[in-house]
Amino acid sequence: MKKIAIIGFGVVGSGVYEIVRQNKDILTKKAGEEIDVKRILDIRDFSAHEEANLFTKDFNELLNDDEISIVVETMGGIKFAYDYTKALLESGKSVVTSNKELVAAHGDEFFRIAKEKNVRYLYEASVGGGIPVIRPLANDVSANDIVKVSGILNGTTNYILTKMFKENSSFEDALKTAQKLGYAEKDPTADVDGIDAQRKISILMSLVTGKKIDCALVNAKGIRTITAEDVSYAEKLGCTIKLIGYGYTKDGKVSASVEPMLIPKNCPLSSVEDVFNAVMVKGNMVDDLMFYGRGAGKSPTASAVVGDVIDIVRSPEYNPYFSWEKSGEDFFIPYEEVTARFFIRVKETEKAKEVFGAEDFVSGKDDFAFITNEITVRQLREKIAEISPVNIIRLYN
Amino acid sequence: MKKIAIIGFGVVGSGVYEIVRQNKDILTKKAGEEIDVKRILDIRDFSAHEEANLFTKDFNELLNDDEISIVVETMGGIKFAYDYTKALLESGKSVVTSNKELVAAHGDEFFRIAKEKNVRYLYEASVGGGIPVIRPLANDVSANDIVKVSGILNGTTNYILTKMFKENSSFEDALKTAQKLGYAEKDPTADVDGIDAQRKISILMSLVTGKKIDCALVNAKGIRTITAEDVSYAEKLGCTIKLIGYGYTKDGKVSASVEPMLIPKNCPLSSVEDVFNAVMVKGNMVDDLMFYGRGAGKSPTASAVVGDVIDIVRSPEYNPYFSWEKSGEDFFIPYEEVTARFFIRVKETEKAKEVFGAEDFVSGKDDFAFITNEITVRQLREKIAEISPVNIIRLYN
Known part of the structure; x- marks a missing residue:
């Protein structure tokens, strides 16, 4: 006993x-x-x-x-x-x-x-x-170099985003419904601002690397800035928007961040709805795995x-x-050095053409959107200083 | 070393x-x-x-x-x-x-x-x-009574069915392409007739119950009978068709079978495409989990x-x-006693109304389809003897 x-x-x-x-x-x-x-x-x-x-x-x-x-x-x-x-x-x-x-x-x-x-x-x-994630990472994929871990790690925000897509709710209305149903707390900060997901991706990447990822290093952006207009653009692009905890390893270093991302409909993460969570793990031998289930609840x-x-x-x-140990310096790839493509909304196209070399624009209600080539966050920040964007969302890759 | x-x-x-x-x-x-x-x-x-x-x-x-x-x-x-x-x-x-x-x-x-x-x-x-399935079932869900295991366990047939849905290929053409790409063998019997999936669901349910499920007991039906017309009906019903290995436990007994099933689009299995595999596990505490990834390949x-x-x-x-041990008699639920709803295509509606009490029919090119209430396979077999159906597909539930 x-x-x-x-x-x-x-x-x-x-x-x-x-x-x-x-x-x-x-x-x-x-x-x-x-x-x-x-x-x-x-x-x-x-x-x-x-x-x-x-x-x-x-x-x-x-x-x-x-x-x-x-x-x-x-x-x-x-x-x-x-x-x-x-x-x-x-x-x-x-x-x-x-x-x-x-x-x-x-x-x-x-x-x-x-x-x-x-x-x-x-x-x-x-x-x-309830989803087995820690034990599979510790045991099942042990033959692999884990190159990427990404996932929908927070049920509250996934519920809100699903509602925004399915019912064209605004963020505020969807949040209220989530609070009414007990999916979101009265003070929803930890969920909607990505702090909960920030802790979770820190844990996952600490486990993968065996070295502690300090949460303070993990850039976390929540979903408060996502609007019905972004949802409408996403649909035009054949995408959905999910709050993603995203980590990768490269040359012995590690990156981790949390932000809303545009997910193409053919990515299995795109069909993870409501309060469900899913974690994708990419190993150099097994390729992509996904673990799906209820990310919260008694x-x-x-x-x-x-x-x-x-x-x-x-x-x-x-x-x-x-387990993991304390990590030294120079182990974490700063968010500024992360490379990705970005969806950018602008009021006018001229400046975007000039600064980003953008050619294809999608028209929205009051503005235009384009997708950048692969650039670093540092380059993105330099360039957007010149164009006053309406909103920016990273593309999942 | x-x-x-x-x-x-x-x-x-x-x-x-x-x-x-x-x-x-x-x-x-x-x-x-x-x-x-x-x-x-x-x-x-x-x-x-x-x-x-x-x-x-x-x-x-x-x-x-x-x-x-x-x-x-x-x-x-x-x-x-x-x-x-x-x-x-x-x-x-x-x-x-x-x-x-x-x-x-x-x-x-x-x-x-x-x-x-x-x-x-x-x-x-x-x-x-490459998908972790055995170890999660042996370790991760150990706090649960596992009530159901179902999945897309064969990549070849999933590739063929995906092609039939996406490109309106016939079964024969899709099989030929699969063979050309090396996804199907010259003699495709083990895959397309469900024998490979039969072995896999036997293994999974043997592990879950700790008692050997003899493959010979597992009713296995492949995908040879699925036609472009079935695909067209499935789309009208908001479904896809997948070859599913399906097992459940009930009152200390176990059932296992393999057959094509109609999967509603909101079920995560429906978006598993091409050669990918996925296994859903339902525990009495954790509810539905899904493990997704490459089901074959070097x-x-x-x-x-x-x-x-x-x-x-x-x-x-x-x-x-x-591990599992030899099982005794009376442990396996015969396929005839499995309860499900079925999609049935008939040339005329009159007899179907009479025998099944069917009311709602969907029209196809040359025939009609309806969906039964929950009945046992035994009841189904008795009833269809009277109506000469064109085709029958079980509904996933």
């Missing part, structure tokens, strides 16, 4: 509890021994819960319980989660988390402690909700957490292939 | 050799030690190969070499591959295969021997080419094989979660 504890009985934490109860026999079969929840830490009052005896407000009841060998951290945030995770790993317990903010910020430190103590720190649920995310718990029951010792 | 051997230097076998050479540093990093090819068994002449010294025609040179601990079997077929695999496992070597025919037919026996000898028999490349398939080799270098001991 393996005893686990849960820290944070919110959406995901309560989902973990429910899976352990509901799929008990499956878990026993898959883990090779029974898994049981012994303690749940939450500062709120759960005295009316049918297993109220499991709840505690005292972290030390988890930390000092030698029977508990695996702790699930689903509380989110940094402050307490950092202290708890560190103390648990140092005491020789394995930790499973869905907390992308914490993994992105302090993963390297936790992996170092996990290695010292020969325990595990797993985080499958931190990216892509049961899917909890499914990934419990999958990690089962992995630890099967293999409790430190596994280097899920 | 881990020494491996390769049996069968065809497309996949030579791809394995090339990955070991080309991605050598990556493999060393990912496996934790260097991997090298020591011997290659092939009855053909490779004396002009730049590493001709590796080749042998004598199986005993592999079997009796204690330095070789992992053998890759990429020769295909049953006869020799069965004897070799059995002898290798019995001698305490792990075996990695891309040979779906062999895994489907004798997997249970090999897993038993692997368990006895505490070695591994892995087969990621046998389903979905480098993608070899990528999966080498991924298995790396897995064995990391974890050389028997792993029960990749």
Whole structure:
């Protein structure tokens, strides 16, 4: 019998509890021994819960319980989660988390402690909700040089963009509907400004390279500037618009960024709709793979957490292939050096012809759009200073 | 240094050799030690190969070499591959295969021997080419009761069907093009009649249930009967047609079958085109997942094989979660008991109204089509005996 504890009985934490109860026999079969929840830490009052005896407000009841060998951290945030995770790993317990903010910020430190103590720190649920992404990257594509990872990593923005395309909603209206349905928070900043996706692409590229990508280096632009007119242009171009976390490796260096991109309809990412997520992985041998599914929600995310718990029951010792270390300087390719093609809307075509050598323009309601050749972001910034563009969207490639 | 051997230097076998050479540093990093090819068994002449010294025609040179601990079997077929695999496992070597025919037919026996000898028999490349499917099913979704597995498991037929839809080709013309491009064999039976997909869905459902699904039980229908007129109907219905391997579990029993199905455009499987494959997995907690990528080809398939080799270098001991056992009677749900809706084309509508209670008909060039309510295949067969249908296609659900 393996005893686990849960820290944070919110959406995901309560989902973990429910899976352990509901799929008990499956878990026993898959883990090779029974898994049981012994303690749940939450500062709120759960005295009316049918297993109220499991709840505690005292972290030390988890930390000092030698029977508990695996702790699930689903509380989110940094402050307490950092202290708890560190103390648990140092005491020789394995930790499973869905907390992308914490993994992105302090993963390297936790992996170092996990290695010292020969325990595990797993985080499958931190990216892509229920979609297996972390473990495939750590295990399945190991024969490959991973040259690119790109994906729809945030369900809220994908829901909003899908609504803008399908129902010609404005960003504001789509956001309101998302909030009404519980897909977006009251303060939607982390989602719509790309901060959530920024953490996730940092985690993915840190895993791929084995070196920590500092979130602060990852240029993140959200979807607030996408208008109904952009949607209309996209459709004319046979594209859709998705918020994409995009990373690649080149000559031993790594790039990562988040921004809305125009996706051609023949790219599998273009048909990922509503709150679904998808991650594309390009290996030098396997070419493009895509992993698709529910990127959020109680049961899917909890499914990934419990999958990690089962992995630890099967293999409790430190596994280097899920880890990354501090990175040195000169490892990150600055956003200015990223090369891409860009969709640019302008009020007049003359200046665009002159500065970009643009020839083919698409007409919109009040302006014109063209697509640049491959240029660096630095070149783009220099050139657009001359043309006062209405909007700019990167092309996915 | 881990020494491996390769049996069968065809497309996949030579791809394995090339990955070991080309991605050598990556493999060393990912496996934790260097991997090298020591011997290659092939009855053909490779004396002009730049590493001709590796080749042998004598199986005993592999079997009796204690330095070789992992053998890759990429020769295909049953006869020799069965004897070799059995002898290798019995001698305490792990075996990695891309040979779906062999895994489907004798997997249970090999897993038993692997368990006895505490070695591994892995087969990621046998389903979905380069797409991680076997390992995610064995590991990532372990918190779930897997209720359904369905997918486009054969690239040749998907190429043909894509061509029929995109270019209005007939089946015969599309097959000829596929043969010209090397996507279909001269004798295309195994692909177009669904035998390849039959083996793959057997493997997937055997893995999911832990009990062997005998291929002979799996009803398999290919795509030879799909006509341009069916394609035209499908488009009117907002659908595409794909050859689907389909399995589900219910009340401790399992069903598996292969047949062309009408797929609604909003299902992610509908946008999987050309030679690409995709597998959808439905878990009771995670809901629908999809794994997409190249289902065949030298480098993608070899990528999966080498991924298995790396897995064995990391974890050389028997792993029960990749295995299945002989199944008893009463475990398999006969095809007659499968419930679905069906698209049926008839010359006249009167009899269809009477027998099926059909009300809505779509008109085609020379006939009419309707869609049944949910019925069992047994009921379908009884009813169609009365109406002489032109064609019948199951609806994906």
